[in-house]
Amino acid sequence: MIGGDAAGGSAASQAKKRQRDLGVVMFERGRATSYSACGIPYWISGAVASEAALVARTPAQHRAAGIDVRMRTEVVGIDLDRRAVHWRDLDGGAEGDEPFDELVYATGSVPLRPRVPGIDAAGVYGVQVLDDGVALRAELDSGRVRRVVVVGGGYIGLEIAEACRLRGLEVTVVDLSATPVGTFDPDVGEFIAEAIRREGIELVLGDGVAAVEVGADGRARGVVTASGRELPADLVVLGLGVRPNVRLAEEAGIPSGVSGGVAVDARMSTQVPGVWAAGDCVESRHRLSGERMVVALGTHANKQGRVAGINIGGGYATFPGVIGTAVTKICDTEAARTGLSSREAEAAGYSFVTAVVDSTTKAGYFPGSRPIRVKMIAERRSGRLLGAQIVGRKASGKRIDALAICIWNEMSVDEILSLDLSYAPPFSPVWDPVLIAARKAFEAVEADPR
Amino acid sequence: MIGGDAAGGSAASQAKKRQRDLGVVMFERGRATSYSACGIPYWISGAVASEAALVARTPAQHRAAGIDVRMRTEVVGIDLDRRAVHWRDLDGGAEGDEPFDELVYATGSVPLRPRVPGIDAAGVYGVQVLDDGVALRAELDSGRVRRVVVVGGGYIGLEIAEACRLRGLEVTVVDLSATPVGTFDPDVGEFIAEAIRREGIELVLGDGVAAVEVGADGRARGVVTASGRELPADLVVLGLGVRPNVRLAEEAGIPSGVSGGVAVDARMSTQVPGVWAAGDCVESRHRLSGERMVVALGTHANKQGRVAGINIGGGYATFPGVIGTAVTKICDTEAARTGLSSREAEAAGYSFVTAVVDSTTKAGYFPGSRPIRVKMIAERRSGRLLGAQIVGRKASGKRIDALAICIWNEMSVDEILSLDLSYAPPFSPVWDPVLIAARKAFEAVEADPR
Numbered sequence: 001m002i003g004g005d006a007a008g009g010s011a012a013s014q015a016k017k018r019q020r021d022l023g024v025v026m027f028e029r030g031r032a033t034s035y036s037a038c039g040i041p042y043w044i045s046g047a048v049a050s051e052a053a054l055v056a057r058t059p060a061q062h063r064a065a066g067i068d069v070r071m072r073t074e075v076v077g078i079d080l081d082r083r084a085v086h087w088r089d090l091d092g093g094a095e096g097d098e099p100f101d102e103l104v105y106a107t108g109s110v111p112l113r114p115r116v117p118g119i120d121a122a123g124v125y126g127v128q129v130l131d132d133g134v135a136l137r138a139e140l141d142s143g144r145v146r147r148v149v150v151v152g153g154g155y156i157g158l159e160i161a162e163a164c165r166l167r168g169l170e171v172t173v174v175d176l177s178a179t180p181v182g183t184f185d186p187d188v189g190e191f192i193a194e195a196i197r198r199e200g201i202e203l204v205l206g207d208g209v210a211a212v213e214v215g216a217d218g219r220a221r222g223v224v225t226a227s228g229r230e231l232p233a234d235l236v237v238l239g240l241g242v243r244p245n246v247r248l249a250e251e252a253g254i255p256s257g258v259s260g261g262v263a264v265d266a267r268m269s270t271q272v273p274g275v276w277a278a279g280d281c282v283e284s285r286h287r288l289s290g291e292r293m294v295v296a297l298g299t300h301a302n303k304q305g306r307v308a309g310i311n312i313g314g315g316y317a318t319f320p321g322v323i324g325t326a327v328t329k330i331c332d333t334e335a336a337r338t339g340l341s342s343r344e345a346e347a348a349g350y351s352f353v354t355a356v357v358d359s360t361t362k363a364g365y366f367p368g369s370r371p372i373r374v375k376m377i378a379e380r381r382s383g384r385l386l387g388a389q390i391v392g393r394k395a396s397g398k399r400i401d402a403l404a405i406c407i408w409n410e411m412s413v414d415e416i417l418s419l420d421l422s423y424a425p426p427f428s429p430v431w432d433p434v435l436i437a438a439r440k441a442f443e444a445v446e447a448d449p450r
Numbered sequence: 451m452i453g454g455d456a457a458g459g460s461a462a463s464q465a466k467k468r469q470r471d472l473g474v475v476m477f478e479r480g481r482a483t484s485y486s487a488c489g490i491p492y493w494i495s496g497a498v499a500s501e502a503a504l505v506a507r508t509p510a511q512h513r514a515a516g517i518d519v520r521m522r523t524e525v526v527g528i529d530l531d532r533r534a535v536h537w538r539d540l541d542g543g544a545e546g547d548e549p550f551d552e553l554v555y556a557t558g559s560v561p562l563r564p565r566v567p568g569i570d571a572a573g574v575y576g577v578q579v580l581d582d583g584v585a586l587r588a589e590l591d592s593g594r595v596r597r598v599v600v601v602g603g604g605y606i607g608l609e610i611a612e613a614c615r616l617r618g619l620e621v622t623v624v625d626l627s628a629t630p631v632g633t634f635d636p637d638v639g640e641f642i643a644e645a646i647r648r649e650g651i652e653l654v655l656g657d658g659v660a661a662v663e664v665g666a667d668g669r670a671r672g673v674v675t676a677s678g679r680e681l682p683a684d685l686v687v688l689g690l691g692v693r694p695n696v697r698l699a700e701e702a703g704i705p706s707g708v709s710g711g712v713a714v715d716a717r718m719s720t721q722v723p724g725v726w727a728a729g730d731c732v733e734s735r736h737r738l739s740g741e742r743m744v745v746a747l748g749t750h751a752n753k754q755g756r757v758a759g760i761n762i763g764g765g766y767a768t769f770p771g772v773i774g775t776a777v778t779k780i781c782d783t784e785a786a787r788t789g790l791s792s793r794e795a796e797a798a799g800y801s802f803v804t805a806v807v808d809s810t811t812k813a814g815y816f817p818g819s820r821p822i823r824v825k826m827i828a829e830r831r832s833g834r835l836l837g838a839q840i841v842g843r844k845a846s847g848k849r850i851d852a853l854a855i856c857i858w859n860e861m862s863v864d865e866i867l868s869l870d871l872s873y874a875p876p877f878s879p880v881w882d883p884v885l886i887a888a889r890k891a892f893e894a895v896e897a898d899p900r
Contacts (some may be wrong), residue, residue, distance in 0.1 A: 006880070039813060039875045053815035056880070072883050155874075186678060298880045299873035320868050327872035336872050363489060365503035395845065398878070401852040401871045408869060409859040421851045422777035422786050423749035424605075425489045428848070430456070430506070430748045 002075045002248070003106035004028030005035065006301035007279025007308075009057055009370075011104045012067045014309025021211035022313065025098055027087055029074035032130045033059050038298050040133035041156070044140065045163035051134065067333040078103070078252035080272060082309045102274050102312050105249055105262060106305065109242035109280035109296045114151070118212030120333065123220035124236045127160055140167060141233055148172070149223045149233035151209050153180035157239025158192075161201050162331055164237075172202040172231050174209060174223065181328070181335065184341045184389055185357055188335070188375055191391040194332030195286045204229065212236055244281040244294050259283040261294040266318040268308040276312065278304035285321040288340055288386060288407070289348035295322050324387075325404045327397040334397030338404040339387030342377055353448055358435035361395045363425035372396045374437035376403075376413060383412035383445040402434055413441040452525045452535065453556035453697070454478030455485065456751035457729025457758075459507055461554045462517045464759025472763065474517045475548055477537055479524035482580045483509050488748050490583035491606070493589065495613035501584065528553070528702035530722060552724050552762050555699055556711060556755065559692035559730035559746045564601070573670035574686045577610055584769030589685055590617060598622070599673045599683035601659050603630035605778045607689025608642075611651050612781055614687075620847035622652040622681050624659060631778070631785065634839055635792045637806055638785070638825055641841040645783030654679065662686055665730065694731040694744050709733040711744040716768040718758040726762065728754035735771040738790055738836060738857070739798035745772050774837075775854045777847040784847030788854040789837030792827055801830040803898055805890035809883035811845045822846045824887035826853075826863060833862035833895040838887075852884055863891040 001008040004026045011158060012024050026033070034057035059069045070087065077086040084099045111126035113119055125136045139145055144388045148164045150157045153175030165171045173180065173196070179189025180196060196203055208226040215221040222232040239334050244261040255271045257263035261283030264270055270277050279301035283292045303319055310317040324344075327336035345352050355376050362369040372392030379386055386405035389397055416438040421431060432440075451458040454476045462474050476483070484507035492498045509519040520537065528535040534549045561576035563569055589595055598614045600607045603625030615621045623630065623646070628652060629639025630646060646653055658676040665671040672682040692889045694711040705721045707713035711733030714720055720727050729751035733742045753769055760767040774794075777786035795802050805826050812819040822842030829836055838853035840846055856866050866888040873880060881889075 036813060036815070036875060036880060038873075038880075039815060040815060042875055047817050048815050066742070120895060288595075297873065299871070299882070302880055303868065318868075321870075323870045325870045325872045327874050327877050329874065329876040334877075338870070338872070365486070365489060365498050366492060367497050380620065393846070397870060397874075398845070399848065399851070401849070401882075401884075402855055404870055404872065405852055405855040405859070405861075409855070411855075411859070418753065418768075420771075420773045420775045420788070420854055421749070422775045422788070422848060422854065423747065423778065424777050424847075425486060425492055426779040427777050427784075430488075430752055432749070432851075434851075 001026040001104045001106060003064070003108055003279070004069060004124060005037070005106070005108060005279070006298050007305035008104060008106035009034035009062065010305025011106065011276070011278055011309035011312065012062065013065060014306050015312040016066055018310060018313025019314055020362055023068065026062065026067055027075050028075050029072060029090060030129055030131055031072065033057060033062055033069065035130050036298060037129065040127055040130065040270070041163045043133060044137050044160065044436065045166045051130065054130065057093055077247065077256070078248055080252055085125070096281065099198065102276065104308055104312070105254065105270065105277040105281065106279045107245040107281045110245050111238055111242050112240040113238060114209055114240065116209055118220065120216045120307050121183050121212055121214040122218055123234070124212055124238065126238045127156060128242060138235050140164070144235040146170060147233050147235060148235045149231050150173065150237045150239050151223065152239035152241065153177065153203070153205070154183070154239060154241055155181065155326065156241070158196065158330050159328065160237050160239055161196070164197070165199055172204060174204045174207055176206065176208045178206050180205070182255040183326070183341060184335065184337055185375060188373065188389040188391050191328060191373055192333060192335050195330055204231065242296050244283070246281055249277070249281070257283045257292045259292045259294050266320060267311045268304050268319060270272070270313070276308040278308045284319070287321045287323050287426065289344060291348070295324070297326070312447035319375065322352040323404060323407050325400060327400060329397065332393055333391065334393070335391045336397040336400035337387070337389045338400050339385065339407040340377060341387055341389070345377050345386050346351045350386055352377050352386055353380060353441065353444040355437055357437045357440050357445050359436055360429055361376060361392060362427060363429050366425045370396070372433050374433050376437045376441040378413045378441045378445055381449055382440060383414055385413055385416060386401050399434060413438045413445060417442060451478040451556060453558055453729070454483040454512070454519060455487070455556070455558060455729070456748050457755035458554060458556035459484035460752050460755025461556065461726070461728055461759035461762065462512065463515060464756050465762040466516055467800045468760060468763025468765055472757045476512065476517050476519050477523050477525050477535070478519065479540060480581055481522065482581055483507060483512055483519065485580050486616045486748060487579065490577055491609035491613045493583060494587050494610065495616045501580065504580065508807065525698065528698055528704070530702055530725070552726065554758055554762070555704065555720065555725065555727040555731065556729045557695040557698060557731045560695050561688055561692050562690040563688060564659055564690065566659055566661050568670065568871055571662055571664040571670045572668055573684070574662055574688065576688045577606060578692060579635070586687065590614070595684040595812045596620060597683045598685045598687060599681050600625060600671065600689050602689035602691065603627065603653070603655070603777065604633070604689060604691055605631065607687070608646065608780050609688055610687050611646070612649070615649055615651050623656060624654045624657055624675060624681065626656065626658045628656050630655070633776070633791060634785065634787055635825060638823065638841050641823055642780060642783060642785050645780055649781040654681065670891050692730065692746050694733070695836065696731055699727070699731070707733045707742045709742045709744050716770060717761050718754050718769060719761070726758040728758045734769070737771040738774050739794065741798070745774070746777070773854060773857050775850060777850060779847065782843055783841065784844070785841040786847040786850035787837070787839045788850050789835065789857040790827060791837055791839070795827050795836050800836055802827050802836055803830060803891065803894040805887055805894050807883065807887045807890050809886055810879055811842060813876060813879050816875045818844070820844055822883050826891040828863045828889045828891045828895055830895065831899055833864055833892060835861055835863055835866060838854065849884060863888045863895060867892060
């Protein structure tokens with residue numbers, strides 16, 4: 001296993017579980033195995049008490065399961081002819097070769113860094129691996145940071161912005177999109193923008209980063225945007241997303257796909273026999289658009305690692321693709337999406353209608369009932385659900401799963417409105433918000449059958 | 451429309467919406483239209499401030515939509531030959547006939563009353579219509595009630611028990627089943643029982659009611675159980691469920707089905723042309739067992755009323771059946787089910803395996819993460835999901851919808867474990883509890899392929 005996080009760790013565990021006498025070596029260049037990268041913002045905010053809590057499986061636990069874990073050891077080359085990897089001990093400097101019959105490539109991703117002046121200055125942080133989180137938190141704990149600029153208003157950018165705000169800092173988020181989390185439609189994104197501003201976080205939208213200003217001490221002291229705005233900062237955090245870490249694979253001749261991730265089949269086999277890949281470094285098939293895409297998400301990494309491990313261990317398992325489901329919490333607002341956004345549906349060539357409804361999370365009369373907005377994107381004529389977005393207060397986000405399963409099963413909005421969903425006043429109005437949205441989307445489909 | 455609650459009100463609204471010049475008369479013998487019967491316990495507890503809040507649509511609102519609403523007017527006979535109903539004004543005593551072209555039978559249900567001595571004494575209450583709630587709440591407000599016995603530990607019984615407990619009363623629940631809410635499997639029911647006892651509510655299980663003890667003043671003063679236990683009470687509440695109110699229909703010759711509810715087709719037409727029925731008084735088809743059953747639930751009543759109204763108004767709509775989805779909140783515990791329970795799956799002739807997992811509602815390390823138990827019932831060999839039950843603390847119950855949709859689409863547990871469900875640490879562990887349960891159920895299917 002090259003990489004000992006979610007994908008590598010899952011693959012190792014499953015393979016070993018299926019074939020007890022299999023020799024499994026897992027190389028990890030960082031200081032932790034199988035940790036929750038998605039949890040880093042919550043550790044930075046202080047909501048999660050310790051770094052150790054983010055680790056699902058320690059090296060010692062992996063070793064107890066019979067896996068030969070090599071920490072702080074980076075694989076620097078793959079020789080497919082000799083069937084061996086070349087490794088280097090990052091602390092001691094030792095090097096060596098390790099032969100393999102089967103290889104799992106699970107190198108994860110690297111944060112996107114805009115090529116602008118000053119980007120490599122001290123005080124500019126990515127948040128990708130646990131060690132990044134450690135460094136960032138040490139900065140915040142030092143007490144010298146008062147103002148933070150977060151570059152990128154996607155999931156991770158907003159989660160870090162919230163974390164910094166919760167620590168009492170002045171926070172500004174800069175994003176190119178007109179509304180934050182550009183993968184949401186604007187009418188949902190504006191609901192998110194309101195929530196962010198309500199928390200006192202400044203949003204600079206429709207603008208990019210032109211440069212990081214660097215002080216005489218070599219540290220970042222602000223950001224200049226494309227439109228010329230100057231945003232002073234003691235700390236700059238990059239939340240622009242990630243790209244798959246395919247360098248080693250490409251050097252070895254393991255092919256990438258059109259998306260830039262390692263190309264794999266449904267069993268997580270690369271195009272090289274005996275070489276598997278899983279996690280943030282691979283590309284997945286979107287079940288609606290057919291498009292190949294890289295979706296860096298722990299839940300996929302775990303599933304893909306499991307599939308690779310089962311197949312290596314002599315079983316048969318597949319990863320059938322993704323439909324773009326995601327959820328996030330920004331302060332007291334929850335936002336979730338699944339399937340295609342309006343823009344994605346258009347790009348995929350679908351002809352569609354949309355419906356947006358505002359409802360409540362519980363019966364309107366029930367204490368604690370909160371606003372929820374549901375948007376549906378349905379194919380013209382057939383009424384097939386192509387995408388859905390939900391934004392609202394507490395108890396909104398996880399409802400997206402129901403619609404993800406509707407999309408997975410290619411249900412039409414008129415089928416959806418007859419579903420037997422759970423109802424009681426503490427959980428939903430008698431017409432569930434999801435069903436109201438389906439009704440409205442069905443009306444839109446019927447009204448416009450061209 | 452005979453009945454002006456969820457089903458009758460929805461049918462009237464839809465029919466009128468589709469055919470503006472249609473004359474619609476709606477007879478309601480109670481004092482309210484279109485109210486939330488499911489909300490009554492929360493009004494009794496004080497969580498909901500006013501009785502009026504439970505009314506979704508007042509008589510005045512229906513009238514503004516062009517519906518001729520006759521309040522406190524009971525239909526006492528249906529003449530199918532003359533196509534007319536005979537009505538009586540319950541306050542003024544006037545009587546008369548109203549002719550119809552199309553009739554909607556939406557009479558709801560009546561509470562089950564065990565035929566035991568003392569059952570008709572003062573101080574014994576059902577909780578079925580809003581007027582029952584008014585009477586019960588007046589008793590509790592009088593201040594003379596200290597001890598309450600609730601007969602029946604199903605949804606409504608437990609919700610009333612909780613309401614009384616929240617008002618500071620001593621509450622005992624008596625139920626024939628070994629665990630409360632007998633429609634749950636015992637390993638889920640025991641989780642519910644613990645939650646109830648933690649709130650200080652006494653549970654008397656595996657025992658029925660033999661008699662209501664009546665004092666010299668003619669009021670109930672306790673309950674005697676079948677096993678001979680004496681449970682003193684100032685008030686007895688019946689929460690034994692309901693039966694469909696089919697008396698009028700049967701007198702008129704509108705056939706009932708095997709379950710005792712009015713027999714209807716998917717368009718909500720009875721076997722008499724031009725006579726429709728909807729809501730708690732009709733029987734529905736269970737999509738898994740094929741069984742006809744009466745499910746008294748506001749969400750079905752609304753959908754069925756809508757379907758009847760669309761069809762009357764010249765459109766085409768169907769109600770495709772139920773799969774037994776339900777959710778309830780008992781104090782801080784949420785319990786939900788969908789599909790078949792173990793007992794129901796057995797009765798329907800399925801051969802199946804089960805899996806139970808205990809997980810958490812958020813990532814284990816995330817603040818506010820709470821226990822959740824998921825049980826799955828999967829068909830042997832095919833692995834098709836037949837039923838699921840979820841019980842846990844806050845943010846557990848509504849997750850049942852995802853599994854209801856899996857069942858609706860006849861998904862197998864191995865298909866389910868690959869689903870693209872939403873993940874972020876504030877919403878679930880990286881392996882969603884639902885997916886962990888599917889994995890375990892799949893392992894059980896694979897381990898026992900006979």
